[in-house]
Amino acid sequence: MFEYKKVIDKDTMQNIAKEYHSTLTSELQALKDFIGADALFWATVDGKDLSTLSMLQNDKGQRHFTYQLNSALGQVENTCGVEVHVYPSLKSYPSDHAHMHFDAQSSVSAFIKNAANQCVGALVALFSDRVQESSLRHFSIAFKSFENLFTRLYQEKNTQAALQLMKEVQSISKIGAWEYNPEKDTVYWTDEVFEIYAISRRDGITLEQAMSHYKADSRIILQNAFNTLLTKGLPFSLELEFTDATGAHKWVRASGNCEKNEQNHVVRVFGAFEDISDEKTLRIQSEERAQKIENILNNINDALITIDQKGVISHLNEVALDMFGYTSRELLGANIAVLMPAPYAEQHDTYMAHYKETGNAKIMGVGRQLPAKRKSGEIFQMELSLSELTEEGEKKYIGVIRDISERIKAQDTIYNLAFTDNVTGLRNSQWFEREVRNLSNEARRKQHGLFVLLLDIDKMKVFNHKYGFNAGDEALKQIARNLKKVSSDAYSLYKYNADAFIFLAKSTFLMTEIHKFESDGLKDILLKENNFDVQIGQHKLCLTASLGSIIFDPSAHSFESMLNILEQAVRQSKLSAPFGYHHIAKEGIDQHDRYVRIKDALDSVADSGELSLVYQPQYDVDTNVVGFEALVRWHSKKLGFVSPGDFIPLAEESSAIISIGDWVIDEAISSLAYSIKQGAAYPISINISAKQIVEPSFSEKFLSCINFHQVPPQLIVIELTETALVLDISVVKQVMVELSNYGVQFSIDDFGTGYSSLAYLKELPISEVKVDKYFVDDINASASHQSYKIVDAIINISNALGVRSVAEGVEREIQKDYLARKGCHIFQGYFFSKPLNKEQWMNLIAELSHAPRANEQVVKFNDVNQRYSD
Ligand code: C2E
Ligand code: CA
Ligand code: CA
Numbered sequence: 001m002f003e004y005k006k007v008i009d010k011d012t013m014q015n016i017a018k019e020y021h022s023t024l025t026s027e028l029q030a031l032k033d034f035i036g037a038d039a040l041f042w043a044t045v046d047g048k049d050l051s052t053l054s055m056l057q058n059d060k061g062q063r064h065f066t067y068q069l070n071s072a073l074g075q076v077e078n079t080c081g082v083e084v085h086v087y088p089s090l091k092s093y094p095s096d097h098a099h100m101h102f103d104a105q106s107s108v109s110a111f112i113k114n115a116a117n118q119c120v121g122a123l124v125a126l127f128s129d130r131v132q133e134s135s136l137r138h139f140s141i142a143f144k145s146f147e148n149l150f151t152r153l154y155q156e157k158n159t160q161a162a163l164q165l166m167k168e169v170q171s172i173s174k175i176g177a178w179e180y181n182p183e184k185d186t187v188y189w190t191d192e193v194f195e196i197y198a199i200s201r202r203d204g205i206t207l208e209q210a211m212s213h214y215k216a217d218s219r220i221i222l223q224n225a226f227n228t229l230l231t232k233g234l235p236f237s238l239e240l241e242f243t244d245a246t247g248a249h250k251w252v253r254a255s256g257n258c259e260k261n262e263q264n265h266v267v268r269v270f271g272a273f274e275d276i277s278d279e280k281t282l283r284i285q286s287e288e289r290a291q292k293i294e295n296i297l298n299n300i301n302d303a304l305i306t307i308d309q310k311g312v313i314s315h316l317n318e319v320a321l322d323m324f325g326y327t328s329r330e331l332l333g334a335n336i337a338v339l340m341p342a343p344y345a346e347q348h349d350t351y352m353a354h355y356k357e358t359g360n361a362k363i364m365g366v367g368r369q370l371p372a373k374r375k376s377g378e379i380f381q382m383e384l385s386l387s388e389l390t391e392e393g394e395k396k397y398i399g400v401i402r403d404i405s406e407r408i409k410a411q412d413t414i415y416n417l418a419f420t421d422n423v424t425g426l427r428n429s430q431w432f433e434r435e436v437r438n439l440s441n442e443a444r445r446k447q448h449g450l451f452v453l454l455l456d457i458d459k460m461k462v463f464n465h466k467y468g469f470n471a472g473d474e475a476l477k478q479i480a481r482n483l484k485k486v487s488s489d490a491y492s493l494y495k496y497n498a499d500a501f502i503f504l505a506k507s508t509f510l511m512t513e514i515h516k517f518e519s520d521g522l523k524d525i526l527l528k529e530n531n532f533d534v535q536i537g538q539h540k541l542c543l544t545a546s547l548g549s550i551i552f553d554p555s556a557h558s559f560e561s562m563l564n565i566l567e568q569a570v571r572q573s574k575l576s577a578p579f580g581y582h583h584i585a586k587e588g589i590d591q592h593d594r595y596v597r598i599k600d601a602l603d604s605v606a607d608s609g610e611l612s613l614v615y616q617p618q619y620d621v622d623t624n625v626v627g628f629e630a631l632v633r634w635h636s637k638k639l640g641f642v643s644p645g646d647f648i649p650l651a652e653e654s655s656a657i658i659s660i661g662d663w664v665i666d667e668a669i670s671s672l673a674y675s676i677k678q679g680a681a682y683p684i685s686i687n688i689s690a691k692q693i694v695e696p697s698f699s700e701k702f703l704s705c706i707n708f709h710q711v712p713p714q715l716i717v718i719e720l721t722e723t724a725l726v727l728d729i730s731v732v733k734q735v736m737v738e739l740s741n742y743g744v745q746f747s748i749d750d751f752g753t754g755y756s757s758l759a760y761l762k763e764l765p766i767s768e769v770k771v772d773k774y775f776v777d778d779i780n781a782s783a784s785h786q787s788y789k790i791v792d793a794i795i796n797i798s799n800a801l802g803v804r805s806v807a808e809g810v811e812r813e814i815q816k817d818y819l820a821r822k823g824c825h826i827f828q829g830y831f832f833s834k835p836l837n838k839e840q841w842m843n844l845i846a847e848l849s850h851a852p853r854a855n856e857q858v859v860k861f862n863d864v865n866q867r868y869s870d
Contacts, residue, residue, distance in 0.1 A: 008112075008114040008120050008121075008154055009114065009118075009120055010044045010045070010120060012120075012154065013044045013112075013120060013121050014044060015157070016150070016153050016154055016157060019153075019157065020153045023149070023153070024042075024149070024150075024153075027145075027146065027149055028040050028041070028042070028146075031142040031145065031146060032125070034138055034141075034142055035125050035135055035138045035139050035142050036132070036134075036135050036138065037108075037125035037126060037127055037135065037139070038104065038126050038127055038128045039104070039125070039126040040123070040124070040125050040126075040142075041123075041124055042112075042121055042122065042123045042124070042146065043121060043122045043124060044120065044121050045111065045119045045120055045121055045122055075087075075088070077136065079136050079137055079139075079140040080137060080140035080141060080144070081140070081144075082110050082139075082140035082143050082144060083110060083111070084108055084109070084110050084136060084139060084140060084143075085108070085109045085110070085111075086106070086107075086108050086131060086136070087106055087107045087108075087109075088106050088130060088131070103128060104126035104127060104128060105127060105128055105129050105130060106126075106127045106129070106130050106131045107124060107125065107126050107127070107131075108124070108125045108127070108131055108135070108136060108139045109122050109123065109124040109125070110122065110123050110139070110140070110143045112147060112150065121150075123139075123142070123143050123146050123147075125139050125142075175192060175272050175273070175274045176189065176190045176191070176192030176193030176194075176195070176196055176272065176273040176274070177189075177190045177192070177193070177270065177271070177272055177273065178190070178193055178270060178271055178272075178273055179268065179269070179270040180207075180269040180270070181268075181269075182230060182266060182267075182269060185207075187207055187210070189201075189205075189273075192273070193273045196244065196250070196252060196273060196274075196275045197210070197213060197244055197245055198244040198245040198246045198248070199245050211223065213242055213243055213244065213245075214240055214241065214242055214243075215240070215241040215242070215243070217241075218238075218240035218241045218242065221238060221240065222238060222240055222254060225238055225256065226256060229256045229257070229258055229266075229269060230258075230266060230269060231266075233258050233260055233264075233266050235255070235256060235257040235258070236254075236255060236256050237253065237254075237255040237256075238253065238254050238255070239251060239252070239253050239276065239280065240252050240253075240254060249277075250275055250277045251275075251276045251277045251279075251280035251281075252273060252274060252275055252276060252277075253272075253273075253274040253276045254271065254272075254273050254274075255271045255272045255273075255274075256269065256270070256271035257269075257270060257271055258270070302319060302400045302401060302402050303316070303317060303319045303320030303322075303323045303324070303399075303400075303401040303402075303403075304316060304317045304319070304320060304398060304399070304400055304401070305320050305336065305339075305398070305399045305401065306396050306397065306398050306399075307336045307396065307397050307399070308394060308395075308396050308397075309352065309356060309394070309395055309396075309397075310335075310352070311335045311336045311337060311348060311349065311352050312333060312334070312335055312336075313331050313332055313333065313334055313335070313336055314332070314333075314396065315332075316328065316331055316332070320401065323374070323401065323403050324339055324372070324373075324374050324375060325374045325375035325376055326375050330375075335348075336348065336399075337349070338373075339372055339373055340371075340372060340373055341371050341372070341373040341379045344370065344371070345373075368383065368384055368385070369381055369382070369383055369384075369404065370382055370383075370384050372384075372401070372403075380403060380405040381403075381404050381405050381408055382401050382402060382403055382404060383401070383402045383404050384399055384400070384401050384402075385399070385400050386398065386399050386400075387400075418430065419431035419434075421494075421495035423473045423476050423477060423480075423495070424476055424477055424480035424495045425477075425480070426480055426484075426493055426494055426495040426501075427492070427493075427494045427495070428494060428495050428496075429494060429495070429496050429497065429502070431494060432492075432494040432496065432502055432504065433559060435492065435504060436450065436452075436504065436559060436562070437559060439504070439506075439508060439554075440554035440559070441554075442508060443508040443553075443554045443555075444554050444555050446508060446510075447510075447511070447555065448508035448509055448510055448511065449508065449509055449510070449511045449551050449552060449553045449554070450504070450505060450508055450509075450551070450552045450553075450554065451504075451505040451509065451549065451550075451551055451552070452502065452503070452504050452505070452549065452550055452552055452562065452566055453491075453502065453503040453522065453523075453526070453547060453548070453549040454496060454500055454501075454502055454547070454548045454549070454566045454567065454569065454570050455483070455500060455501045455502075455503070455526055455527075455545050455546070455547045456499065456500040456545060456546050456547075456548075456570045456573075456574070457475075457476070457479065457499040457500065457532070457543055457544075457545050458543065458544045458545055458546055458574070458577055458578055459543075459544075460472065460476075460498065460499035460543075461499075463475065463541075463543065467536060467541070471536045471537075472499075474534070474536055475534040475536065475541065475543060476495075476499065478534045478535065479501075479531060479532055479534065479543070480493075480495065480501065482530070482531040482532075483501055483526065483531060486525050486526065486528070486531060487503060487522075487525070487526065488522070488525075489506075490505060490506055490507065491503040491504060491505055491506060491522075492504045492506055500570070502566075503522070503526070511551070511553055511586070523547060523549075523581050526545075526547060527545060527547055527579045527581065529542070529544075529579070531545075532544055532545055544577065544578030544579055545578070545579065546570055546573040546574045546577050546578070546579070546580045546581070546582075547570070547573055547579075547580070547581045547582075548566055548567070548568070548569025548570035548571075548572065548573045548581070548582050548583070548584070549566075549569060549581075549582075549583045549584070550562065550565050550566050550569050550583070550584045550585075550588070550589065551583075551584075551585055551586060551589070552565075552589070553586070553589070556589075556593075557589060557593065561589075561592060561593065561596060564592060565584055565588065565589050565592045566584075568584065568588075568592060569582045569583065569584045569588070570582070572584075594639070594646075595646070595650060597638075597639060598639060598642055598646060598647050598650055599650050599653075599654070601636060601638060601639060602647060602650060602651050602654065602656035602660075603654070603656055605634060605636075605647075605651075605656065605659075605660060606656075606659035606660050606662065606663045607659075608636075610634055610635055610636050610637065611632060611633065611634055611660065611663055611664075611667075612632075612633045612634075612635070612667075612837070612838065613630045613631065613632055613633065613664065613667050613668060613671065613838070614630075614631050614633055614835035614836055614837050614838075614841075615628040615629070615630055615631070615671070615684070615835060615836050615838075615841040616628060616629045616631060616828055616833065616834070616835035616836070617828070617832060617833045617836070617844065618685075618806060618826050618827065618828045619826065619827045619828070619832050620825065620826060620827075621820050621824075621825070621827070623832070625682060625844070625848060626682070626683075626826060627682050627683040627684065627685060627717070627826075628682060628683075628684050628685065628841070629684075629685040629687075629719070629828060629835075630664065630667075630668040630671070630684050630685065630686050630687070631644065631687070631835050632644050632648070632660065632664050632687075633837075634647060648660075648689065651689075652689050652690070652691050657689045657691050657692055658691070658692055658695060661688060661689055661692040662701065664686060664687070665686060665688075665701075665702060665705055666705055668684050668686045668716075669684075669686075669705050669706060669708075669709045669711055669716065670709050671684065671838075671841070672684045672709070672711050672715055672716065673709040673710065673711050674842075674845070675845045676711060676712075676715070678842075678845050678846060678849045679849040680845045680846075680848040680849035681712075681715060682715075682845075682848070683714075683715045683716065683717055683745075684715065684716060684717065685717040685718075685719050685747060686716065686717070686718055686719065687719045687749065688718050688719065688720055688724075689724065690720070690721065690723060690724030690725075690727045690732075691727075693718075693720065693724060693731075693732055693735055694727065694728050694731045694732060694735075698735055699735050699738050699739050702739060702744075703739070703742060706742075706744075712743065713739070713742045713743035713744045714743040714744075714745070716744050716745065717744075717745040717746070717747050717767065717768070718739070718744060718745070718746050718747065719746075719747045719748075719749040719770070720732070720736075720746060720747070720748060720749060721748075721749045721750045721753075722748055722749070722750060722751060722752075722753060723750075723753075725748070725760065725761075725764070726760075729760060733763065733764055736764055736765050737765055740765035745767040745768070746764070746765060746766050746767055746768075747766070747767060747768040747769065747770055747806065748761070748766055748768070748769045748770065749770050749772075750770065750772045750774075751769040751770055751771060751772065751794055751797075751798075752771070752772060752775060752790060752793075752794050753772055753774065758797065758800075758801075761797075761801060762801065766801065766803050767803055767804065768798070768803050768804040768805065768806055768825075768826075769794065769797070769798045769801070769803055769804075769805055769806070770805075770806045770807075770808050771791060771794045771795070771805060771806065771807045771808060771819070771824065772808060772809070773808050773809025773829075774809075775788070775790045775791050775794065776791070776807055776808060776809045776810055776811075776815055776819070776829070777809065778790070778791065779791060779812075779814060779815045779818050779819070780812075780814070780815075781814075788818070791818075791819070791822065792822060795819075795822045795823055795824055799823065804825040804826060805823075805824045805825055805826070806824075806825065806826040806827070806828060807819045807824045807826070807827050807828065807829070808828050808829065809828075809829050809830075810827050810828065810829030810830075810831045810832065811829050811830045811831050812831055813831065815829075815831070816829075816831055
């Protein structure tokens with residue numbers, strides 16, 4: 001870069017000597033004559049002790065020589081304000097060939113000092129004689145003259161350098177300079193100023209013309225500033241709008257300053273002139289951008305708050321002010337904690353410190369719902385997301401805050417519509433599901449269980465039918481109110497389905513402690529009779545309810561299975577209606593789960609090879625085998641042994657019962673064919689489910705099976721439950737009639753447990769009724785005179801219908817004796833024989849075929865044949 005020395009040194013002196021050689025030479029010549037010296041030269045002094053003297057001029061021509069100064073030998077005189085060193089005799093010093101050459105006798109010298117008071121040069125005069133007093137005075141004057149010349153040359157040189165430098169600086173920075181001469185009223189411009197005006201120096205310009213380039217308002221400002229500078233000497237620096245000679249719009253910075261004389265009058269006015277269009281455009285652009293961003297920030301609905309690492313607010317937008325109800329003066333510089341309610345406010349510093357240390361914050365980048373506090377003290381819900389930024393090397397955080405209280409309110413309205421029961425105003429089953437799922441998540445973490453109760457209003461359908469739906473709704477409303485009143489805070493109450501209520505324990509419990517619920521008295525409170533007494537118009541009506549409860553382990557069971565079990569519990573409680581209560585604990589739920597697994601496996605069970613039949617012998621009163629009941633068995637590879645009591649009802653819920661039934665029919669009839677072949681033709685009873693018998697192709701399939709195995713239809717007894725009969729009586733009757741025309745017999749299973757009327761039964765081709773084990777179990781007293789009304793009645797009915805009676809589940813002799821005494825024909829039960837597997841049955845068949853043939857085994861048919869031939 002450009003650099004020029006502020007003080008004269010050896011190098012500067014030599015440069016000046018070179019550059020101004022002729023000027024200096026002629027000056028020295030003139031001074032030598034004036035002094036009357038034999039030789040005169042000037043030298044540069046380098047250092048303090050050691051000096052190098054360069055000879056520049058003497059009358060005998062130029063030569064360079066050096067010698068060492070030794071001031072100690074000379075004497076110092078002060079003449080005309082100049083310190084002059086006089087060496088009266090040079091004979092001994094300096095012992096230099098130069099002096100020899102001049103043959104000098106004495107010398108006079110004076111040092112040139114720079115601004116730092118260092119000796120940088122010297123003017124030396126040599127004399128062949130002793131130096132004269134007048135010469136000494138002349139030397140002093142000559143020295144002053146030389147010093148002046150030298151200083152002038154030095155300044156000239158420096159000014160040129162400075163001007164050159166300024167020129168270069170100007171062309172680089174586009175800064176021009178101007179100077180105004182108040183006396184002459186002229187302006188001097190540097191090239192750069194002309195360039196900014198886009199005017200050539202040759203064309204020239206007046207001050208007035210120059211002023212016309214400014215925009216009107218800028219011009220006034222500039223003129224005022226310029227006048228103030230002229231009159232008061234006040235400097236200015238202005239940014240002005242400007243149009244150059246080509247019409248291009250520019251921004252310029254014009255500055256002015258002045259120099260004053262001792263009387264404080266402005267004598268020189270000057271300044272800089274700079275094209276700042278680029279800078280200004282950039283600045284305007286970035287200001288505009290900042291403004292735009294600010295506008296955007298103020299127009300979005302989110303509050304923006306920037307804080308530093310200490311939590312001090314450094315920026316916020318207007319939304320933030322509106323949202324929190326403060327002015328910016330109140331918040332800028334305040335700690336962010338003022339916007340937080342307790343305990344967040346107190347914890348905030350610790351939180352920030354933790355984040356600073358670990359860089360861990362749950363809140364970074366993600367939106368979180370948190371409470372916030374307005375100036376009024378009102379707490380509201382906000383959604384806050386934070387991001388980090390670095391501003392001027394300092395870490396800051398920007399929080400985007402959204403006031404979501406309105407949204408929550410709106411959501412509430414939607415929730416209220418979607419999740420509220422419109423009759424009772426209670427939360428509905430959807431809401432229940434949500435809460436159970438939430439609670440389940442918590443329970444799973446803690447390995448806890450939930451306690452749920454389902455309260456079902458009994459015979460609500462009947463009530464609606466009788467009193468109308470409005471009355472029904474009113475009744476539910478009143479019951480809901482009563483239940484809400486009596487139930488404890490520990491439970492949430494929901495309306496469930498049309499006429500039921502759910503209670504959900506709000507807290508979860510260790511599975512091992514859950515037994516506590518059975519004794520918690522809730523049942524007594526909920527099932528209180530007056531909870532279900534309602535006032536409909538003038539009438540006080542009394543309803544009843546059934547309550548089921550379960551303990552639900554969300555780690556083991558799904559929400560859906562929980563509902564199934566809960567409904568199962570209520571179904572069970574209905575058995576002891578009114579105000580029945582049934583609780584299903586873990587075992588019940590496990591059982592339920594097993595049912596679900598059974599159900600899943602049932603579809604393919606008929607083809608699985610896992611089914612088999614067992615045959616339970618039936619006996620007459622003399623203990624002769626008169627037939628067998630085929631009973632299905634399922635040994636599942638996955639589930640182990642599954643009792644038909646468990647899977648048949650489940651199979652009846654789907655079409656699985658058809659494939660199972662088909663398999664049973666085929667297997668039983670083929671066994672029958674086997675026994676006939678073995679010479680022991682005993683009838684076989686086959687259980688047919690209600691769902692199967694109403695299948696359109698049932699009789700056709702059944703007959704073709706009989707045909708296939710070539711067995712007499714008379715040896716087949718179809719057992720139908722009473723419930724099957726009433727399902728679709730006309731279809732069932734049709735099938736029964738058709739098959740019985742071929743000789744197939746029908747037995748009514750579980751007689752007395754259904755609702756069939758005698759009138760129906762009379763119309764059906766029935767051969768036998770089976771007294772269910774349930775009634776046989778009643779017969780237990782040893783007292784022979786005891787009577788068992790239902791058993792008696794069933795046997796009486798069968799007699800009245802003219803059909804055989806078969807007692808089932810006979811386990812004890814007294815049962816057999818009693819039944820026999822009452823006239824029961826056939827007996828089946830563990831007292832005689834458990835059901836036999838195929839092998840055991842085949843053995844029995846073999847035995848029977850060799851036994852002396854009584855005709856007991858045909859009693860069954862004979863009777864029937866007899867009756868129907870009657
Ligand atoms: P069910 O038709 O009433 O069958 C009588 C049930 O009582 C059989 O149970 C039999 O094993 C059992 N039993 C007989 N004597 C006694 C006794 O002295 N004591 C006791 N405790 N039980 C005795 P199982 O075989 O478990 O069958 C249960 C039910 O499953 C049957 O009741 C029947 O409704 C159904 N079922 C069985 N096999 C079939 C079938 O092949 N098809 C259809 N559709 N249902 C079947
Ligand atoms: Ca049966
Ligand atoms: Ca039965």
